[in-house]
Amino acid sequence: xxxxxxxxxxxxxxxxxxxxxxxxxxxxxxxxxxxxxxxxxxxxxxxxxxxxxxxxxxxxxxxxxxxxxxxxxxxxxxxxxxxxxxxxxxxxxxxxxxxxxxxxxxxxxxxxxxxxxxxxxxxxxxxxxxxxxxxxxxxxxxxxxxxxxxxxxxxxxxxxxxxxxxxxxxxxxxxxxxxxxxxxxxxxxxxxxxxxxxxxxxxxxxxxxxxxxxxxxxxxxxxxxxxxxxxxxxxxxxxxxxxxxxxxxxxxxxxxxxxxxxxxxxxxxxxxxxxxxxxxxxxxxxxxxxxxxxxxxxxxxxxxxxxxxxxxxxxxxxxxxxxxxxxxxxxxxxxxxxxxxxxxxxxxxxxxxxxxxxxxxxxxxxxxxxxxxxxxxxxxxxxx
Amino acid sequence: xxxxxxxxxxxxxxxxxxxxxxxxxxxxxxxxxxxxxxxxxxxxxxxxxxxxxxxxxxxxxxxxxxxxxxxxxxxxxxxxxxxxxxxxxxxxxxxxxxxxxxxxxxxxxxxxxxxxxxxxxxxxxxxxxxxxxxxxxxxxxxxxxxxxxxxxxxxxxxxxxxxxxxxxxxxxxxxxxxxxxxxxxxxxxxxxxxxxxxxxxxxxxxxxxxxxxxxxxxxxxxxxxxxxxxxxxxxxxxxxxxxxxxxxxxxxxxxxxxxxxxxxxxxxxxxxxxxxxxxxxxxxxxxxxxxxxxxxxxxxxxxxxxxxxxxxxxxxxxxxxxxxxxxxxxxxxxxxxxxxxxxxxxxxxxxxxxxxxxxxxxx
Numbered sequence: 001x002x003x004x005x006x007x008x009x010x011x012x013x014x015x016x017x018x019x020x021x022x023x024x025x026x027x028x029x030x031x032x033x034x035x036x037x038x039x040x041x042x043x044x045x046x047x048x049x050x051x052x053x054x055x056x057x058x059x060x061x062x063x064x065x066x067x068x069x070x071x072x073x074x075x076x077x078x079x080x081x082x083x084x085x086x087x088x089x090x091x092x093x094x095x096x097x098x099x100x101x102x103x104x105x106x107x108x109x110x111x112x113x114x115x116x117x118x119x120x121x122x123x124x125x126x127x128x129x130x131x132x133x134x135x136x137x138x139x140x141x142x143x144x145x146x147x148x149x150x151x152x153x154x155x156x157x158x159x160x161x162x163x164x165x166x167x168x169x170x171x172x173x174x175x176x177x178x179x180x181x182x183x184x185x186x187x188x189x190x191x192x193x194x195x196x197x198x199x200x201x202x203x204x205x206x207x208x209x210x211x212x213x214x215x216x217x218x219x220x221x222x223x224x225x226x227x228x229x230x231x232x233x234x235x236x237x238x239x240x241x242x243x244x245x246x247x248x249x250x251x252x253x254x255x256x257x258x259x260x261x262x263x264x265x266x267x268x269x270x271x272x273x274x275x276x277x278x279x280x281x282x283x284x285x286x287x288x289x290x291x292x293x294x295x296x297x298x299x300x301x302x303x304x305x306x307x308x309x310x311x312x313x314x315x316x317x318x319x320x321x322x323x324x325x326x327x328x329x330x331x332x333x334x335x336x337x338x339x340x341x342x343x344x345x346x347x348x349x350x351x352x353x354x355x356x357x358x359x360x361x362x363x364x365x366x367x368x369x370x371x372x373x374x375x376x377x378x379x380x381x382x383x384x
Numbered sequence: 385x386x387x388x389x390x391x392x393x394x395x396x397x398x399x400x401x402x403x404x405x406x407x408x409x410x411x412x413x414x415x416x417x418x419x420x421x422x423x424x425x426x427x428x429x430x431x432x433x434x435x436x437x438x439x440x441x442x443x444x445x446x447x448x449x450x451x452x453x454x455x456x457x458x459x460x461x462x463x464x465x466x467x468x469x470x471x472x473x474x475x476x477x478x479x480x481x482x483x484x485x486x487x488x489x490x491x492x493x494x495x496x497x498x499x500x501x502x503x504x505x506x507x508x509x510x511x512x513x514x515x516x517x518x519x520x521x522x523x524x525x526x527x528x529x530x531x532x533x534x535x536x537x538x539x540x541x542x543x544x545x546x547x548x549x550x551x552x553x554x555x556x557x558x559x560x561x562x563x564x565x566x567x568x569x570x571x572x573x574x575x576x577x578x579x580x581x582x583x584x585x586x587x588x589x590x591x592x593x594x595x596x597x598x599x600x601x602x603x604x605x606x607x608x609x610x611x612x613x614x615x616x617x618x619x620x621x622x623x624x625x626x627x628x629x630x631x632x633x634x635x636x637x638x639x640x641x642x643x644x645x646x647x648x649x650x651x652x653x654x655x656x657x658x659x660x661x662x663x664x665x666x667x668x669x670x671x672x673x674x675x676x677x678x679x680x681x682x683x684x685x686x687x688x689x690x691x692x693x694x695x696x697x698x699x700x701x702x703x704x705x706x707x708x709x710x711x712x713x714x715x716x717x718x719x720x721x722x723x724x725x726x727x728x729x730x731x732x733x734x735x736x737x738x739x740x741x742x743x744x745x746x747x
Binding site: 057060062068159160162163224225226246247249250328332333334336340341344347348349350351352 | 452454455457458461462482483484550551552557558559594597598599600602610613614615735738739742743745746747
């Protein structure tokens, strides 16, 4: 009997242990995730209601009608954003395309860029070709008042969509430039700094010890007509005092420079982690097998750092695509971006319904982008 | 108008200590708290000397900051703000009323209201009842640095299309005003009554003018800083902006012109309105009575260089004669008359103005 009792009593503690373990897990996860979900999903739900006229802002329906708001369910605002064709402009030539087609092609190009290497020998051609096609409409030279591009998307009938593509271009260029600037810093810290590397990381992120607003406003002092840069030009005789470079402040160039400055340290960290975690024996093996330092970097270091680089790129691209504070402070009349339009709709335009459509579209784009790239990060171990 | 956002010269000195103007009331009584909630412009919260009598008798109200008409209407309509009194510009009173946010005001309960110029009352009356009572008014017009350039003529058009002024103009970030300026340049009969075609043409004009527009300012301080530093030579300005700029030490000896453009100046009247759910109605009437008293009106002119709706002889006698003359504070009949001045009116199609402005900003 005693043996039977012992045998039957065994499952009880195990079940209890499991229960306790599950309760512990839930106890750890629920408060944080619940908090995050509450303040993401609930507002998202309301934003959707606004975007379709199921909810309006006026306290009464009559007030909403006076305000020009939708007061019953309608996709019309969505149709206004997604309906009109967009134009692909390349070196002066222009082709009209439906927006959905542009979306499909862009996602396909992104997927080919990230996963094209799996196509074997074809990958050698597919990856660079799709990368070029993907990048070309967004890569810009932000010199002067506007972004200068070889190609780009616009929409004459839909200013919001034109703004969206301008914002993507700005974010893309900022993200790319930040990765290019941050990679050498991260490389130097990971491979050349020995034990002092963590002190240097603190130095790299030191600007974050001050408020973002102060750092942005400091640029006004540097870039204004009588600022540091123009004064230097005056003093060196490159410009007369009556003729300062007036696009240094209040232009798309300013937005680019300020965003780049603000985000470079953020980018350096994930790249540093990716480089730091690399197995150094692989480099030794490559060298032993006759690879030069450059070849070892290209064939070993860079591919292993790719997940960190992609993660770092997204780390800037996603928040900057909806950026509105920096354009507002230093962008002037030419720095207006998609995020500015959303902020205006929710603010001074008092048009939450249009703002909701713009905001949800942006969220949709970010979700697709994140889903595609996170598969790449998982596949390459970058997410670990 | 709207959205005065920066610090006045006096306000700057006072701002840190006068969070809600408590100390302006003077002495220990300033600490006394009133249950009254006033939803008022940041602009006026800098200095409340004119309300000292109310503070001393009833305590200091809670002031909730009001930044721009359009945005505050949205905020109030969403139920985010509870208030006894609010201070929208009078052109927006029908919107506040339609949204069910304000209640009618019994002006007989405000003894000092007798000094108010009755010609200003019209826009605040909806359905025969008074919902908004005019308190302050002023102009919105270009101000330029005459030490930097001389305009070809005194007009909006000459400024916005002068090649010498590339990147040298800053305008107020307020859609209705910007589209009205475009309409004035295009020669519309009345910028307050523009058709959709007029609005589209006005937007196109302002898009053409964008090479000269360096920025759209959201705070008066930002505009003044850029103007004084020489980053811009022209700004959209209120009388208060002009007064602050010419008083600035850095502008000593540098002539500044507050322009009377040939197309006309824009102008605004702002008003007090009683919250539909006001909890302190009696106290609100006491506050309004002080608002129309001589000290409060005098304070409007001498501190903010802004016109008051009750410019009685007593007020004018104590007001700075220079500003009384320049802004015709003693001649309301002519001070706000078209075509010299285009006073802001309620716009049933305001959304069309705002959408057109977004096109201007996006271009």
